[in-house]
Amino acid sequence: DADADADADADVDAVALALGKVSGWARQLGIDDAAGEAAAAQILAKPASAAQVLLDAAAAARTASDGVDREAQIVNHLLMMLFEERRAHFQGLLVKAMPHVVVRTLAEDFDTIEGFKAMTEDHLSKMNLTNSRGSKYGLSGLVQYYLGLKSASKVGRSDRGKALIFTISYGGGHQTASSAVKEYLGDAGFSAEI
Numbered sequence: 001d002a003d004a005d006a007d008a009d010a011d012v013d014a015v016a017l018a019l020g021k022v023s024g025w026a027r028q029l030g031i032d033d034a035a036g037e038a039a040a041a042q043i044l045a046k047p048a049s050a051a052q053v054l055l056d057a058a059a060a061a062r063t064a065s066d067g068v069d070r071e072a073q074i075v076n077h078l079l080m081m082l083f084e085e086r087r088a089h090f091q092g093l094l095v096k097a098m099p100h101v102v103v104r105t106l107a108e109d110f111d112t113i114e115g116f117k118a119m120t121e122d123h124l125s126k127m128n129l130t131n132s133r134g135s136k137y138g139l140s141g142l143v144q145y146y147l148g149l150k151s152a153s154k155v156g157r158s159d160r161g162k163a164l165i166f167t168i169s170y171g172g173g174h175q176t177a178s179s180a181v182k183e184y185l186g187d188a189g190f191s192a193e194i
Contacts, residue, residue, distance in 0.1 A: 015100045018107035019043070022050050025110050029057035029079070031064045047099035050106055051090055055083035066176060070184045077177045078145055082109060082138025109135070113142055121150035152188055163192040 023040040030036020039057045043050045062076035086109070090102050116124065124147040163185045167178035178194050185192040 011100075015103060018100075018103045019047055021107040021110055022047075022054070022103050025106070026050075026054060026057055029054065029061050029076075031057075031060050035060065043103075047103050048090070050099075050102050051083050051087040054106065055080060055087055058083055066180075070180050070187075073180050074145060074177075074184065075142075077173070077180075078138060078141040081141055082135055085135050085138050109139070112139065116142060116146040119146070121147060124150060161190065163190045165192060165194045167194060 023043045026039035026043050027036035030039055035057070039053050042053045058076045058079040062073055062080060065072035065076060086102075086106065090105075116127075119127075124143055127143045163182075165178050165181055165185075167174045169175070182192040182194055
């Protein structure tokens with residue numbers, strides 16, 4: 001049937017486009033060109049592992065940005081949360097038989113995050129992503145990050161208030177992230193306390 005063949009071709013094209021987008025994301029996250037290319041090659045060779053590969057790339061990028069680039073450190077930490085959520089979710093599925101689900105979901109995440117960057121503060125503040133496609137924290141954290149950037153750009157340094165940062169003492173990543181957030185907020189004129 002010609003209609004079924006056309007639908008199958010369109011589906012294959014959509015998966016190929018999504019795979020290209022996700023492997024491109026891996027290239028962007030790589031701490032250097034070689035690492036980015038290696039991560040992209042892993043995704044192209046084994047699409048079902050894309051969430052884990054992106055998690056590893058974001059973790060390496062976060063580590064490389066420690067003490068050097070707070071913005072990158074924060075974004076990569078939030079991406080790590082998203083990729084960990086995705087990895088855990090996909091682990092429960094039969095993704096080896098359905099790698100297209102993995103790459104399509106991650107490609108949608110990429111598009112969603114790119115959309116956050118272009119949204120107005122009003123649109124970001126109305127976002128409700130707590131149950132968005134299985135991401136309870138990652139996408140919501142990124143919305144809050146971009147909302148904070150938009151809000152901070154409007155307010156003068158003297159008008160900013162206090163921030164209380166909650167964390168846990170388990171694992172160095174939490175402490176590193178909370179210290180980076182405190183320093184970032186302090187630089188932005190907030191009185192921050194962990």
